Amino acid sequence: MLTVLRAAHPGPTAVVTAAGCALAAAAGRGVAGTVLVGAAVLAGQLSIGWSNDWLDRRRDRAVGRADKPLAEQAVAPRTIAVAAGTALVLCVPLSLASGVAAGLVHLVAVAFGWLYNLWLKAGPFSPLPFAVAFGLLPAFVTLGLPGEPWPAWWATVAGALLGMGAHFANVVPDLPGDLALGVRGLPQRLGPTGARVGAAALLVAASLVIALAPGGRTAPLAVAGLGAVALALAGGALMARRSVRRAAFAVTLAVAAVDLVVFVAQGSRLV
Incomplete structure (x- = not known):
């Protein structure tokens, strides 16, 4: 089983x-x-x-x-x-x-x-x-x-951005094997750097939509979420001095986790 x-x-x-x-x-x-x-x-x-x-x-x-x-x-x-x-x-x-x-x-x-x-x-x-x-x-x-x-429109857009960001992030570890077998989705076509940048960009975009869109006002949790994303990006920049690959992976996971928590917390504003 x-x-x-x-x-x-x-x-x-x-x-x-x-x-x-x-x-x-x-x-x-x-x-x-x-x-x-x-x-x-x-x-x-x-x-x-x-x-x-x-x-x-x-x-x-x-x-x-x-x-x-x-x-x-x-x-x-x-x-x-x-x-x-x-x-x-x-x-x-x-x-x-x-x-x-x-x-x-x-x-x-x-x-x-x-x-x-x-x-x-x-x-x-x-x-x-x-x-x-x-x-x-x-x-x-x-x-x-x-x-x-x-x-609300923001929930649909944020969900779409989160999904695409997850796709880009999930592909990165398997890129060499995918390319060897002719699997050429969009992240594979962009290459390792492009896939990592794409994942981060999509997830940060989701952060902005989740934090700023609901009800036209920014909740305290949303502000905290944006702050957490900013800290993750800053920490990733420091980590990148030693390993860009590990830094990108860590930042992607951190931003995705923040996005998910804030998105769920905004559940009462879905309609």
């Missing part, structure tokens, strides 16, 4: 699921609504993670990815394929349990995750599925509220 879970990209799956739950709770979905959001997001992310590893199994084996169970042949490909399909099927009723509009929005987001795995991963439009899927997460949350309101 643990081997199967390892093939589902458990880290990103857990982070996105927790973010969805936190947004739902902050937006007022209540205990039952928050549980429904979490279950739907978890099912969708599991299906995307498992399908990604199944589709990439030959590439991962070719570059010796020790962190991928299918590359190590530690689990049968059929097992992962069945797991991905089962999670996708479960995602449909779990998404629609929040309402037809909310459910359809979430299913579109999951579909773009699959579209990335199937087609867009290796092309210049690789950030698009992340922009759409993460940009729609706030809508999945708010459309489940009474009256089915759409989220």
Whole structure:
């Protein structure tokens, strides 16, 4: 079972699921609504993670990815394929349990995750599925509220920027192997430096949108968030004197964490 879970990209799956739950709770979905959001997001992310590893199994084996169970042949490909399909099927009723509009929005987001795995991963439009899927997460949350309101524009934009920033950051460690196998998404085309700069720029842009847009006024937490981002950038500049690669990685993680915390804290302002 643990081997199967390892093939589902458990880290990103857990982070996105927790973010969805936190947004739902902050937006007022209540205990039952928050549980429904979490279950739907978890099912969708599991299906995307498992399908990604199944589709990439030959590439991962070719570059010796020790962190991928299918590359190590530690689990049968059929097992992962069945797991991905089962999670996708479960995602449909779990998404629609929040309402037809909310459910359809979430299913579109999951579909773009699959579209990335199937087609867009290796092309210049690789950030698009992340922009759409993460940009729609706030809508999945708010459309489940009474009256089915759409989220404020800033939440959609911030979600899209966070998603694209995560994509750029996630690609950086795998760049050599991707390029060797002909995977040329936008971050790969920009190269290691371009991918790191792109990740930082997108996440900092998300910081500004989250902090400055809600309600036309800046909350104390948003000010603190911008201060934390500024400190992370300053610390990264100091670290870069010793290692640009480590500095970029540390800054990216720090800014992403700050963005996520402040975004969730702004949950009551989603509508």
